[in-house]
Amino acid sequence: FFRAMGDRHQITLIGFGQRPTVLVDYTGDPGRLQNGLSRVFAQGGSGAYLMEGIIEAAQGLRRRESPRRVMIVIASESGELSNRYSRDVVSEVRDSELVLDAFVITGKPGVTRANEPGATRGDRTAFPALPDQNAGERAAALDEATRMTGGRHEHLATSTVLGTRLRELAAEFNNQYRVIYDGRSALVPPSSIEVQTTRPDIR
Numbered sequence: 001f002f003r004a005m006g007d008r009h010q011i012t013l014i015g016f017g018q019r020p021t022v023l024v025d026y027t028g029d030p031g032r033l034q035n036g037l038s039r040v041f042a043q044g045g046s047g048a049y050l051m052e053g054i055i056e057a058a059q060g061l062r063r064r065e066s067p068r069r070v071m072i073v074i075a076s077e078s079g080e081l082s083n084r085y086s087r088d089v090v091s092e093v094r095d096s097e098l099v100l101d102a103f104v105i106t107g108k109p110g111v112t113r114a115n116e117p118g119a120t121r122g123d124r125t126a127f128p129a130l131p132d133q134n135a136g137e138r139a140a141a142l143d144e145a146t147r148m149t150g151g152r153h154e155h156l157a158t159s160t161v162l163g164t165r166l167r168e169l170a171a172e173f174n175n176q177y178r179v180i181y182d183g184r185s186a187l188v189p190p191s192s193i194e195v196q197t198t199r200p201d202i203r
Helices: 030-041 049-062 084-097 134-150 159-173
Strands: 011-015 020-028 070-076 099-105 152-154
Touching: 011 030, 011 049, 020 030, 049 070, 049 084, 049 134, 070 084, 070 159, 099 134, 099 159, 134 152, 152 159
Parallel strands: 070 099, 099 152
Antiparallel strands: 011 020
16 A cells, blocks of 8 residues: 555554554655554554544644545454544544545455445444444444545455555545636625536546
């Protein structure tokens, strides 16, 4: 992912096994980010503080001037030690105006029910069984925050699929454009603007 993103972006790497820790501060150097991966490892006797990590990273992003803010969560299905509610996470993500993408390695393939056609906001029956309330709050937070920001939320059967997903994500990031429309001055401005494309593979 870091190689695919190149040096055009400022990226930080944050771990959340135990308290959220900045492993590599914001940098445009893919080499530094790759070296930082050596600090990502399982920590026995610890637990995940993903909810805290998302909140702190979102607050940090809000303080940075950036035309686009994106957060990618990579987690395994595990207990959650953050004493936070899903609404805390969703509120911070919304206020930071970022796009949240989440990949959860569960051993069970699929996407959350929230991303399926016809799903209702409260329908979370596709989540695997979770051991405690904190983990349930984490699942709800990822579900709502990814839906709200237009990101993806996927359950991966194995970590080997992760590389493909991240390369796809990098390709999306590197091929997004901001279009600014400057309409004519009018006494009554239009209430909405509709944008269309003739290509079926573009949205």
